[in-house]
Amino acid sequence: xxxxxxxxxxxxxxxxxxxxxxxxxxxxxxxxxxxxxxxxxxxxxxxxxxxxxxxxxxxxxxxxxxxxxxxxxxxxxxxxxxxxxxxxxxxxxxxxxxxxxxxxxxxxxxxxxxxxxxxxxxxxxxxxxxxxxxxxxxxxxxxxxxxxxxxxxxxxxxxxxxxxxxxxxxxxxxxxxxxxxxxxxxxxxxxxxxxxxxxxxxxxxxxxxxxxxxxxxxxxxxxxxxxxxxxxxxxxxxxxxxxxxxxxxxxxxxxxxxxxxxxxxxxxxxxxxxxxxxxxxxxxxxxxxxxxxxxxxxxxxxxxxxxxxxxxxxxxxxxxxxxxxxxxxxxxxxxxxxxxxxxxxxxxxxxxxxxxxxxxxxxxxxxxxxxxxxxxxxx
Amino acid sequence: xxxxxxxxxxxxxxxxxxxxxxxxxxxxxxxxxxxxxxxxxxxxxxxxxxxxxxxxxxxxxxxxxxxxxxxxxxxxxxxxxxxxxxxxxxxxxxxxxxxxxxxxxxxxxxxxxxxxxxxxxxxxxxxxxxxxxxxxxxxxxxxxxxxxxxxxxxxxxxxxxxxxxxxxxxxxxxxxxxxxxxxxxxxxxxxxxxxxxxxxxxxxxxxxxxxxxxxxxxxxxxxxxxxxxxxxxxxxxxxxxxxxxxxxxxxxxxxxxxxxxxxxxxxxxxxxxx
Amino acid sequence: xxxxxxxxxxxxxxxxxxxxxxxxxxxxxxxxxxxxxxxxxxxxxxxxxxxxxxxxxxxxxxxxxxxxxxxxxxxxxxxxxxxxxxxxxxxxxxxxxxxxxxxxxxxxxxxxxxxxxxxxxxxxxxxxxxxxxxxxxxxxxxxxxxxxxxxxxxxxxxxxxxxxxxxxxxxxxxx
Numbered sequence: 001x002x003x004x005x006x007x008x009x010x011x012x013x014x015x016x017x018x019x020x021x022x023x024x025x026x027x028x029x030x031x032x033x034x035x036x037x038x039x040x041x042x043x044x045x046x047x048x049x050x051x052x053x054x055x056x057x058x059x060x061x062x063x064x065x066x067x068x069x070x071x072x073x074x075x076x077x078x079x080x081x082x083x084x085x086x087x088x089x090x091x092x093x094x095x096x097x098x099x100x101x102x103x104x105x106x107x108x109x110x111x112x113x114x115x116x117x118x119x120x121x122x123x124x125x126x127x128x129x130x131x132x133x134x135x136x137x138x139x140x141x142x143x144x145x146x147x148x149x150x151x152x153x154x155x156x157x158x159x160x161x162x163x164x165x166x167x168x169x170x171x172x173x174x175x176x177x178x179x180x181x182x183x184x185x186x187x188x189x190x191x192x193x194x195x196x197x198x199x200x201x202x203x204x205x206x207x208x209x210x211x212x213x214x215x216x217x218x219x220x221x222x223x224x225x226x227x228x229x230x231x232x233x234x235x236x237x238x239x240x241x242x243x244x245x246x247x248x249x250x251x252x253x254x255x256x257x258x259x260x261x262x263x264x265x266x267x268x269x270x271x272x273x274x275x276x277x278x279x280x281x282x283x284x285x286x287x288x289x290x291x292x293x294x295x296x297x298x299x300x301x302x303x304x305x306x307x308x309x310x311x312x313x314x315x316x317x318x319x320x321x322x323x324x325x326x327x328x329x330x331x332x333x334x335x336x337x338x339x340x341x342x343x344x345x346x347x348x349x350x351x352x353x354x355x356x357x358x359x360x361x362x363x364x365x366x367x368x369x370x371x372x373x374x375x376x377x378x379x
Numbered sequence: 380x381x382x383x384x385x386x387x388x389x390x391x392x393x394x395x396x397x398x399x400x401x402x403x404x405x406x407x408x409x410x411x412x413x414x415x416x417x418x419x420x421x422x423x424x425x426x427x428x429x430x431x432x433x434x435x436x437x438x439x440x441x442x443x444x445x446x447x448x449x450x451x452x453x454x455x456x457x458x459x460x461x462x463x464x465x466x467x468x469x470x471x472x473x474x475x476x477x478x479x480x481x482x483x484x485x486x487x488x489x490x491x492x493x494x495x496x497x498x499x500x501x502x503x504x505x506x507x508x509x510x511x512x513x514x515x516x517x518x519x520x521x522x523x524x525x526x527x528x529x530x531x532x533x534x535x536x537x538x539x540x541x542x543x544x545x546x547x548x549x550x551x552x553x554x555x556x557x558x559x560x561x562x563x564x565x566x567x568x569x570x571x572x573x574x575x576x577x578x579x580x581x582x583x584x585x586x587x588x589x590x591x592x593x594x595x596x597x598x599x600x601x602x603x604x605x606x607x608x609x610x611x612x613x614x615x616x617x618x619x620x621x622x623x624x625x626x627x628x629x630x631x632x633x634x635x636x637x638x639x640x641x642x643x644x645x646x647x648x649x650x651x652x653x
Numbered sequence: 654x655x656x657x658x659x660x661x662x663x664x665x666x667x668x669x670x671x672x673x674x675x676x677x678x679x680x681x682x683x684x685x686x687x688x689x690x691x692x693x694x695x696x697x698x699x700x701x702x703x704x705x706x707x708x709x710x711x712x713x714x715x716x717x718x719x720x721x722x723x724x725x726x727x728x729x730x731x732x733x734x735x736x737x738x739x740x741x742x743x744x745x746x747x748x749x750x751x752x753x754x755x756x757x758x759x760x761x762x763x764x765x766x767x768x769x770x771x772x773x774x775x776x777x778x779x780x781x782x783x784x785x786x787x788x789x790x791x792x793x794x795x796x797x798x799x800x801x802x803x804x805x806x807x808x809x810x811x812x813x814x815x816x817x818x819x820x821x822x823x824x825x826x827x828x
Binding site: 004005006116172173175176177178179284287288290291363365366367 | 674677678681686687688689690691692713714715716717719
């Protein structure tokens with residue numbers, strides 16, 4: 001039986017989250033992410049889960065982190081201003097290694113900006129928004145179906161690597177409705193956090209066993225009484241001011257992500273096999289770029305598109321390879337040039353780099369990209 | 380030889396604690412543990428959630444499920460813990476600045492929801508961890524490092540605030556009247572709803588020294604002389620009340636508890652938890 | 654079938670976004686691809702409202718409409734604002750309360766959508782469904798059965814008959 005329906009991006013995020021096992025949502029209403037809260041409020045109690053509208057954005061992520069410690073998969077969703085407010089507790093989740101998914105449906109900024117207009121200007125906030133040295137996982141789907149599958153993946157990665165995972169969206173993909181066949185997606189695999197394999201008296205809450213990437217995680221109330229803190233801590237979970245302990249912990253938190261890029265990084269390559277030029281683009285704008293690639297090919301320009309689905313950690317190896325193959329990479333993004341900086345860092349002079357961005361709250365159209373690149377190549 | 384209370388409920392390997400000589404925080408922490416012990420609750424079923432500040436370090440010393448969170452956010456984390464697992468007895472340890480300045484919003488909303496949390500505010504009238512700045516409970520006119528000429532801010536009465544916001548059990552104790560403190564914490568844990576306990580404690584290092592309050596003993600002596608049982612307080616004239624404050628249970632009321640209401644919603648939608 | 658792009662415009666509260674969703678759902682019921690999007694201001698009622706629907710047999714890549722094949726305008730403000738985005742040779746459907754614009758490169762249908770909802774059906778809120786009935790009569794984009802099913806799936810219980818009639822009355826506005 002097929003279950004084909006028209007579904008909104010924000011709706012697909014909730015459907016994917018519930019598929020992944022989300023049973024707790026706490027958040028605060030903000031355009032253009034509000035439908036995620038609304039649908040969670042309706043669906044979670046029907047699945048035995050809990051929804052709570054908190055008093056502010058900070059409480060929204062705090063409650064989700066608290067819930068996750070009881071062994072329940074938790075999520076919160078927001079947009080630009082709220083994403084800024086959540087940053088401190090994203091850092092807490094990183095430090096205390098608490099799985100949680102934070103959705104950011106990007107809108108135009110800074111500040112209140114244009115609340116109903118799209119943007120991709122939280123790319124760097126997703127990477128560096130919380131203070132301190134850290135690594136982060138941020139995923140960015142581009143269609144309703146992919147929002148569903150990527151939300152599941154966000155939960156799986158957060159459970160596997162015991163870390164907050166940011167699911168980036170934008171107003172365009174969050175609000176648009178597209179066809180989705182849920183039947184086709186029903187068998188996607190779910191990953192649950194690894195529970196302790198030792199009895200409580202042998203349990204060290206922050207010790208990584210051999211062959212594991214992260215410590216085994218007990219739920220509060222299961223008999224494993226341990227301490228969780230945002231302070232630098234040793235393997236027992238208790239605070240430490242020791243520089244050796246600090247160095248070991250912070251490097252472990254960074255490396256558990258950076259050393260597992262092959263598992264974490266996903267991307268799409270479109271028409272790149274024979275390409276002389278490449279566009280790097282993601283989210284809603286990658287759809288404009290794809291149409292532009294088709295049209296530029298009709299004009300005789302051998303061009304393709306590289307679309308990172310994992311924005312952070314960035315597909316460093318793949319982008320570096322790409323830069324050896326093509327004459328020029330165009331970074332096309334709905335901001336003033338954020339991922340551009342990462343691409344420049346990776347490409348490091350191996351090919352030329354061009355950029356096309358926009359910050360007036362309107363989508364970048366395929367025609368704009370075509371004219372820009374055509375002019376640039378024939379100039 | 381430490382008392383059984385210490386060996387049974389403290390993570391002795393984490394001691395000694397970081398608090399200054401004369402600090403009342405240890406007394407309040409012990410009172411919390413005594414209340415739990417009196418009620419005979421399993422340690423596995425207790426979750427202590429704290430924020431940031433001197434008081435919030437208590438969580439790490441205690442042998443429960445302990446969660447030392449970010450500044451001001453203990454109640455928000457605790458709300459998530461409690462709603463996700465209502466079987467846990469969730470006790471929030473926080474300070475005056477943590478709960479009523481940076482976390483003031485969470486305090487009024489946790490009280491409004493009447494979620495079953497027991498909040499113990501260690502009120503020492505100052506930001507101790509950062510070195511003696513004035514807090515929302517520093518009495519008007521008192522000095523602090525950020526109020527070198529005396530504090531012009533009016534101060535909060537935290538119990539009145541919690542009561543007005545909807546807490547269903549509100550009490551005050553001091554680090555002098557320890558028996559009362561234990562008793563009200565115990566009653567707070569038993570109350571099915573949001574319980575708020577103000578534990579008036581001493582900071583001789585910053586608040587005391589800045590305001591010439593004398594030694595730790597002098598400060599505790601002050602609490603002894605000015606903390607008046609609520610039953611007696613009610614009979615006092617307004618004139619006599621000046622400079623004094625009521626202790627013991629101040630308010631209690633019946634209201635629906637949040638997590639029970641949510642469970643009723645789930646049950647009415649007719650699905651069992653997966 | 655080529656990709657067909659429709660823009661439904663008017664003021665907030667006229668049900669145009671719901672109308673767009675219904676049209677897209679009808680296309681999916683027919684086995685086609687559809688993508689619906691919208692833009693709106695902060696006001697839920699009264700402000701300018703725009704819903705977009707793209708219908709195609711193939712994958713729909715770019716999610717927005719630059720130039721549309723059909724423009725529905727229920728208010729003068731919306732018509733003035735979006736008229737220039739209607740393709741040469743495109744179709745304009747306007748309510749009879751909207752002034753006929755000065756463009757001779759398009760086909761114009763000026764029909765009493767709002768009046769039909771208000772007077773004949775006695776319910777102003779079904780203007781969107783009347784409009785859908787008329788649009789589909791003009792374009793024949795989706796099957797009548799799918800459109801009716803999509804309408805009945807979205808509208809509040811107890812209003813099925815009213816909405817079915819709204820579709821019929823809309824269809825009858827096109828001769």
